[in-house]
Amino acid sequence: MNLPNVTVRQLEYLIAVAETGSVTGAAARCHVTQGAISLALSELERALDLRLVVRSPRRGATVTAAGARVLADARRVVGAMGDLGVEARGLSQKIGGVLTVGCYTPIAPFHLPAAIATFERAHPEVSVRFVEGSLPEIGEDVVSGRCEIAFLYDQDLVPGITTRTLYDQPPKVLLPADHRLRRRRAVALRELAGDPFVLLDVPPSERYFRSVFAAAGAEMVVTHRARSFELARSLVARGIGYSITVQQPALGRSYEGLEVVAVPLRDEVPTTPVVLGWANGPLTRRAQAFADHCAALFAQ
Known part of the structure; x- marks a missing residue:
């Protein structure tokens, strides 16, 4: 089996370009030159035989449809490599890296502050970032890999999401x-x-x-x-x-x-449980720790 000659650094640069919207922004984030970013992207596209990014002076850098699919895998690979790095440094009992958490906007104030503060206190090696939006938006962020895990209502979720119920309460x-x-x-x-x-x-x-x-x-x-x-x-x-x-x-x-x-309400009406959701497949160690932490934090 011939595997593509792809490096983690190339994947990191692709993620940076996608999230900043330009080669210039990616270079600033990664502390390298714009030429280094462009070269890595060209090598990655050649290795995969795919056009991943379209660059223009006016619109910056836009990820193609094929690039979006590769981007989701790139985020998972980079996240897994971060966990591997922690293991390799002899910190097998600890977790580290950056964890991006998504949240449905109306429930964000009830969950994000408490979850972030208490989780970072328990796991100081992890830095938590967050994104918020409508359920469809956050669902797409989960599936695409923009966030590893998210607070959602168990309602109209996009395909490809595994959930874990935190609690349920009537309106x-x-x-x-x-x-x-x-x-x-x-x-x-x-x-x-x-x-x-x-x-x-x-x-x-x-x-x-x-x-x-x-x-x-x-x-x-x-x-x-x-x-x-x-x-x-x-x-x-x-x-x-x-x-x-x-x-x-x-x-x-x-x-x-x-x-x-x-x-x-006196009426018997449907409820909408609050769940944690993540893309189908295994969680990174930091995301699993976050899920377990939130299950205990928000238990009724």
Whole structure:
């Protein structure tokens, strides 16, 4: 079997070009000359017999479709080599390197700060970076290798992702402090018919909330759409409408300091578990350690 003559350094340079969008940016990140980056890319393309990057003066460097597929493998190889380097230095009981974690934007404040701070304290040899976005965006980041592991809802995930459930909890209704139903122990969605509804609109949240309304036998009529969790809560706090939330902050107040009341739903509705997701296949040692750490951290 003839294996391509590819080096880890070439793969590192390809990753740097993809993430910075230019040969100049990659050279600055890797502390080498632009000529060294260009030569390594040319040698890599020749070894694989593929066009990986298109370069232009105006658009910088753009990864081709074939390059994107190679890029995903390159990230896995470079990550595995980082683990191997730790082993080779006689630190077999420790982990190291850079771990990039993805997160669905609405749940990021509930997970990323605690996970990063406590994990880096437990594993100081690991430096954690993060990216956030919609579920489809983060799913693609996981599959492409841009991040090794991610916090997601177990909903409409792209193919090729393995998951591990962290916890599951039912949604609640968010009401302003002076709402007629604020003192109820539980509320049925039908009781809110006619009230303006504030939708947290970060894909694919609308699909999930529609399934909640359908299960409750109520119609979801959206009056306002908010792209952030805190804007939705602030609109509710001002009496502009009610909303539904899965995550519940420790403090029941908006940014303005106005009270927001979370009331359980009486209806039997679907839940959406919070999971860790990673591309099908084995995890790096640092990603496995992160998964185990988060499972303990967020256990109910």
